Amino acid sequence: EVQLVESGGVVVQPGGSLRISCAASGFTFDDYTMHWVRQAPGKGLEWVSLISWDGGSTYYADSVKGRFSISRDNSKNSLYLQMNSLRTEDTALYYCAKDFRDTTPTYYFDYWGQGTLVTVSS
Amino acid sequence: EIVLTQSPATLSLSPGERATLSCRASQSISNYLGWYQQKPGQAPRLLIYDASNRASGIPARFSGSGSGTDFTLTISSLEPEDFAVYYCQQRNIWPFGGGTKVEIK
Numbered sequence: 001e002v003q004l005v006e007s008g009g010v011v012v013q014p015g016g017s018l019r020i021s022c023a024a025s026g027f028t029f030d031d032y033t034m035h036w037v038r039q040a041p042g043k044g045l046e047w048v049s050l051i052s053w054d055g056g057s058t059y060y061a062d063s064v065k066g067r068f069s070i071s072r073d074n075s076k077n078s079l080y081l082q083m084n085s086l087r088t089e090d091t092a093l094y095y096c097a098k099d100f101r102d103t104t105p106t107y108y109f110d111y112w113g114q115g116t117l118v119t120v121s122s
Numbered sequence: 123e124i125v126l127t128q129s130p131a132t133l134s135l136s137p138g139e140r141a142t143l144s145c146r147a148s149q150s151i152s153n154y155l156g157w158y159q160q161k162p163g164q165a166p167r168l169l170i171y172d173a174s175n176r177a178s179g180i181p182a183r184f185s186g187s188g189s190g191t192d193f194t195l196t197i198s199s200l201e202p203e204d205f206a207v208y209y210c211q212q213r214n215i216w217p218f219g220g221g222t223k224v225e226i227k
Contacts, residue, residue, distance in 0.1 A: 044209065044218055045209055047218070095165055100168070106171070107211075107212075108168060108213060109158075109168060110168045
């Protein structure tokens, strides 16, 4: 059974930094592109970032480019998102999501975690 | 940037009725469109990919159609568990649609 479990969400002050994690199991982690998708309270979904199966390619939404950094450790079946220079508008539930197909990203997400809440507030 | 516009924002229907949800792209996206269902307090679930293909385990009452700029998600006969928010998404880094809430009438 595929499982994605996010952790690390906390309350952080504007301008602060935070790293959130996602532990994956139930599939061959290093075959798949992985994504972070976020959802502000009461709002819709926003794709944030992706990382290729081998970590060689990363992409970011314009809203986080230059501030967030995605990484993965395939030996630990783990995905990370380093968030710097946080803003109040970054407040959201952050989901880890698995790409639908192996190797080449489709940007469809067939498995999601339950999310970790990041609150940026003074 | 390609913008996806979903309509209506809210659809009020009764169980057993047919639901028709629309998603319009600001420019052609071929058939590169997915649909997701999200219930309160839950993560989204992939329903449809590439406009018309049901994801694994998705009931046959869900169907998708369209290409180019106009897409439709149809739920042939609403079950109680289908009342939720539905999002369309282009197969790329562009934003999701704003969502359609299907609520019980």
